[in-house]
Amino acid sequence: MQLFIRPGDDLPIYRQIMRQIMDAIAGGRLTSGDQLPSHRDLSEQLVIAPLTVKKAYDELEALGYIGTQRGRGTYVAARLPRGATAAQASQLEASARGLVSQAYLAGLQLSDVIQLIKDADREISAAPGLQPRKEGRQR
Amino acid sequence: MQLFIRPGDDLPIYRQIMRQIMDAIAGGRLTSGDQLPSHRDLSEQLVIAPLTVKKAYDELEALGYIGTQRGRGTYVAARLPRGATAAQASQLEASARGLVSQAYLAGLQLSDVIQLIKDADREISAAPGLQPRKEGRQR
Amino acid sequence: MQLFIRPGDDLPIYRQIMRQIMDAIAGGRLTSGDQLPSHRDLSEQLVIAPLTVKKAYDELEALGYIGTQRGRGTYVAARLPRGATAAQASQLEASARGLVSQAYLAGLQLSDVIQLIKDADREISAAPGLQPRKEGRQR
Amino acid sequence: MQLFIRPGDDLPIYRQIMRQIMDAIAGGRLTSGDQLPSHRDLSEQLVIAPLTVKKAYDELEALGYIGTQRGRGTYVAARLPRGATAAQASQLEASARGLVSQAYLAGLQLSDVIQLIKDADREISAAPGLQPRKEGRQR
DNA sequence: GTGGTCTAGACCACC
DNA sequence: GTGGTCTAGACCACG
Numbered sequence: 193m194q195l196f197i198r199p200g201d202d203l204p205i206y207r208q209i210m211r212q213i214m215d216a217i218a219g220g221r222l223t224s225g226d227q228l229p230s231h232r233d234l235s236e237q238l239v240i241a242p243l244t245v246k247k248a249y250d251e252l253e254a255l256g257y258i259g260t261q262r263g264r265g266t267y268v269a270a271r272l273p274r275g276a277t278a279a280q281a282s283q284l285e286a287s288a289r290g291l292v293s294q295a296y297l298a299g300l301q302l303s304d305v306i307q308l309i310k311d312a313d314r315e316i317s318a319a320p321g322l323q324p325r326k327e328g329r330q331r
Numbered sequence: 332m333q334l335f336i337r338p339g340d341d342l343p344i345y346r347q348i349m350r351q352i353m354d355a356i357a358g359g360r361l362t363s364g365d366q367l368p369s370h371r372d373l374s375e376q377l378v379i380a381p382l383t384v385k386k387a388y389d390e391l392e393a394l395g396y397i398g399t400q401r402g403r404g405t406y407v408a409a410r411l412p413r414g415a416t417a418a419q420a421s422q423l424e425a426s427a428r429g430l431v432s433q434a435y436l437a438g439l440q441l442s443d444v445i446q447l448i449k450d451a452d453r454e455i456s457a458a459p460g461l462q463p464r465k466e467g468r469q470r
Numbered sequence: 471m472q473l474f475i476r477p478g479d480d481l482p483i484y485r486q487i488m489r490q491i492m493d494a495i496a497g498g499r500l501t502s503g504d505q506l507p508s509h510r511d512l513s514e515q516l517v518i519a520p521l522t523v524k525k526a527y528d529e530l531e532a533l534g535y536i537g538t539q540r541g542r543g544t545y546v547a548a549r550l551p552r553g554a555t556a557a558q559a560s561q562l563e564a565s566a567r568g569l570v571s572q573a574y575l576a577g578l579q580l581s582d583v584i585q586l587i588k589d590a591d592r593e594i595s596a597a598p599g600l601q602p603r604k605e606g607r608q609r
Numbered sequence: 610m611q612l613f614i615r616p617g618d619d620l621p622i623y624r625q626i627m628r629q630i631m632d633a634i635a636g637g638r639l640t641s642g643d644q645l646p647s648h649r650d651l652s653e654q655l656v657i658a659p660l661t662v663k664k665a666y667d668e669l670e671a672l673g674y675i676g677t678q679r680g681r682g683t684y685v686a687a688r689l690p691r692g693a694t695a696a697q698a699s700q701l702e703a704s705a706r707g708l709v710s711q712a713y714l715a716g717l718q719l720s721d722v723i724q725l726i727k728d729a730d731r732e733i734s735a736a737p738g739l740q741p742r743k744e745g746r747q748r
Numbered sequence: 749g750t751g752g753t754c755t756a757g758a759c760c761a762c763c
Numbered sequence: 764g765t766g767g768t769c770t771a772g773a774c775c776a777c778g
């Protein structure tokens with residue numbers, strides 16, 4: 193299980209957790225049915241309050257990425273909310289625009305940005321990240 | 332002068348202003364020496380508190396993008412802070428990673444993301460955006 | 471025997487079971503003296519823990535809907551607890567209020583809600599639901 | 610401002626709050642743009658922890674009923690999430706089914722249930738409930 | 749043991 | 764003042 197948080201970061205801890213889990217799903221390292229560690233275990237491991245992890249899980253559940261079953265655990269949703277909504281699409285455009293603008297201010301060219309994207313793709317697809325807890329394994 | 336803010340957005344208003352001005356600089360629609368509207372005028376136009384605009388200007392000044400000349404107004408800095416700092420570089424990587432991850436969750440492919448980037452490039456370079464207030468044109 | 475459970479549901483599994491049995495009694499598909507499947511059989515069929523079914527039966531027994539005869543099985547009670555208690559009445563009002571509110575938020579009218587009620591009535595009275603295990607038919 | 614909670618209730622406090630606010634919206638006593646009391650004020654008034662109210666507000670926001678603006682307050686959403694989704698529709702059917710079943714067990718007839726619905730309609734539309742805090746008013 | 753709820757504080761960013 | 768985040772506990776319901 194590799195999940196990293198940077199306590200003083202600009203991004204709230206619970207969002208760092210959300211993002212890493214969503215990254216793992218996006219990269220295929222977590223797929224439908226995989227069990228996530230209990231929010232208590234994860235909080236212990238990351239040395240943060242259980243509620244903080246729970247908040248991340250709650251939001252992910254509200255977004256449809258994971259589902260919880262009382263007394264049993266938390267799992268990656270069977271049907272992931274794919275399919276670009278209009279809102280998603282416009283947000284992606286805004287993000288792309290932000291990235292490009294940011295890059296130009298730093299003196300990069302369009303080709304440099306595209307290289308950045310390719311690097312990110314490789315990183316997301318390959319990163320070891322988050323070890324799901326499959327059936328009886330783990331302690 | 333076209334500047335748009337969304338009050339309920341995730342991004343604080345003052346950051347929305349900062350970003351749009353930085354975008355305009357990145358896109359060449361604002362260049363060294365161009366005058367920005369006074370924070371009072373801008374606040375009136377956007378129907379927000381003057382302090383909020385002032386905060387955006389202050390931060391931009393602290394970052395070196397603009398400079399104020401007491402009694403004369405606010406101008407885009409003569410020497411813009413180009414040149415990728417280490418911090419900037421790592422932040423760009425993080426942004427790229429976020430964009431790609433977000434896109435994959437929405438079901439897009441790497442090629443789709445690259446297209447998004449190209450679209451953003453065109454939009455940033457061409458958009459009319461922020462109309463600088465050149466020389467004497469007052470109000 | 472048709473009994474359906476949704477593991478990740480808001481309602482605990484044991485309550486889903488209780489509700490479906492109470493529905494069957496309300497709809498006349500189960501009546502006084504009908505035998506219910508053993509909690510072990512039912513748990514096997516639903517692929518859940520036997521304790522969960524037992525809890526549902528225990529609660530139903532505490533409420534007076536069913537009775538167990540040691541060594542013989544579980545049966546629908548001879549004298550069902552009809553007669554609206556004050557508590558039941560106020561709960562019914564609360565449920566009705568919840569339903570109406572929920573419907574209005576979804577854009578429905580009063581008449582639509584009444585239609586929903588009529589549909590539900592038809593469904594409850596007619597549905598095949600829970601097949602009681604009459605007399606000697608064993609497994 | 611009238612909002613009532615029953616601490617020991619079956620329904621969690623934060624859901625009681627959610628429901629009453631949704632009821633108020635459904636009944637037209639709260640409409641788009643109305644400001645809700647701050648979660649701190651409301652928590653004080655109800656004598657519960659601020660986080661509990663906040664959780665109710667958070668969930669309502671996730672559902673699209675209200676929106677928050679940092680530093681300004683919380684408001685009823687401009688565009689309420691009307692329009693029966695498939696999920697909403699099936700949930701309404703389930704609720705209706707539950708109500709009817711519950712009523713029959715209590716010995717009521719179909720006509721009695723319809724009367725219950727009509728009573729609930731009157732109550733929701735007329736109840737004084739939740740006083741929105743319009744512009745400068747309040748304290 | 750798992751998730752669900754709640755408390756009573758705290759500090760920060762924003763407007 | 765507002766909302767946003769976080770802590771370090773606690774108790775309960777569920778399976």
